[in-house]
Amino acid sequence: MIGEGEPKGWRQPELWAKALPSVALQTLFFLAPLLMTVLLTFQETRSFMLQWAWSLKTWSDIFSRPHYWTILWHTLWMSALCVALCVLISLPVAYALATRLQSMSGHVKVLITFAFLTDATLKTFGWVLFLDQKGAANFLLERIGFPPAMIGFLYTDWATLLGMVYNLLAFTIFTIYLSIANIDRSLILAAYDAGASKWRAFWEVTLPLSRPGIWTGSVLVFLLSVGVFLEPKVLGGGKSPMSAELIRQTFETRVNWPLGAALTIVLMVTAVFVILLFNRVYSLRRHGAAA
């Protein structure tokens, strides 16, 4: 039914009419700005003004300052932890959504969607109120007999991580859910017939087949989490800056566009490189196991 027949040429007027608007939009306001950002990194800045003079000054600056790389390393670590936590939390939830909770599943999805779509600034601020020394969590814990101010990790990296997982969790829940929901039930039943336990069937049938969802979700969360700036600022107290905060400061406080542009490119390229590296290591391991 879908996409039957040979690939047709791209010169169909009907196709043009539908594809052109979004192609134009993304070319003009995504691709072109991105290319210009790359070009900007080869310019110079003098007394807070951009000079269109081709030079490699910015790049030599970046590669000679370990400070930038320390922050980048920290960012990548936080993002990797965020991805791992998101996947670990999402797996049982997505599995339950797809296989249990028949009639409830719709309501749970609505609740998750709503929590995801609500203003991230407000939700992050809600966490501050909850985790604060005199906040809701400590108040409730003290009420049931714990010592006062037991929860004191607000304004540390752990609070930042919590905020990142909180704001990105929906991506992994939904991608993993979709891939588990699309698994042919008969494959799992076949595993049972062959004498597999529930656990074994999950481990050897469901989990491998839900890999595309896990992978898509992880890539999305990783790429989005390297760019967070709200969480480190509001929940982390701005004490250990991550790349996005550094980039923002470079643009806003130091008004150094070429440097900011270069840091943006470095962050994105490194993130994509990490993903490609993982993909490569993973496929090598799989081929190795198959051989």
Place this chain on the structure above:
Amino acid sequence: MSRHARERLINIILYGSVAAVLVFLYIPIFTLIAFSFQEGRFLVLPFQGLSLQWYGALFRNSAAATALWNSTLIAFVAMLFSTALGTAAAIVAVRYRFRFKLPFLGLSTAPLAFPQLLMGIVLLLWFSVLGRWLDFNNGLVTAIIGHVVYITPFAMIIVAVQVFNFDIALEDAARDCGAGPWEVYRYVTIPLLWPGIFSAAIFSFLLSWGNFYLTYSLAGSTRTLPTFVFSGIATGSSPLYPAMATVVFIPGILLVMVADALRRRAARRLA
């Protein structure tokens, strides 16, 4: 451990994880709602008393009202554009096969996986250069463009699911009965895709309404609710924000519920 006990354990873990995640997701939301009813100036527990005074203060605050209006305006316009562009792109993505399909899919979904702050900065640079050349300042329009770039891929994916479940024979039947291309669209394609389009529109509206990063970079001096809140919490927490959050939550949950009801009705009709 017996088989029965193990099965119980698996169920406890699965149901428990769903419950735990829901609690986790709603902790900050309920905290904000609870704090909105407190009386004192400081956002600490225990409350000094319960009152609705901060709601009153919120409605008298003109900066908050302007921010609310800007958010709604931006979200509405961004919703119209993203839904229209996303629907067209979704039809292309599912229905057509052509040589440049892969680049097309890559380009039209790329913003989905691009950190918003960085996209905001990249676009800010672009608009600054264009602005100097064409003489305009950042404001509502640039914010809307940024939102449309970011949200269109979401709308496209949501509508694509609907297009995927669509029986092409219905269009053929309409054509066989003598309908022209426009009539086929007007009376067959669009009505059948409507639930997907509608969910995409609600999703787009809410994504834009709650967007912080892009607005922060692109709206110039124009404030929306998220940037208004951010500028407030950067300088110190005010008792206004929990009340504001509660006001913002209500239309959100209603819209999500409407979208879900429509999706269900459409699923029943297909079955």
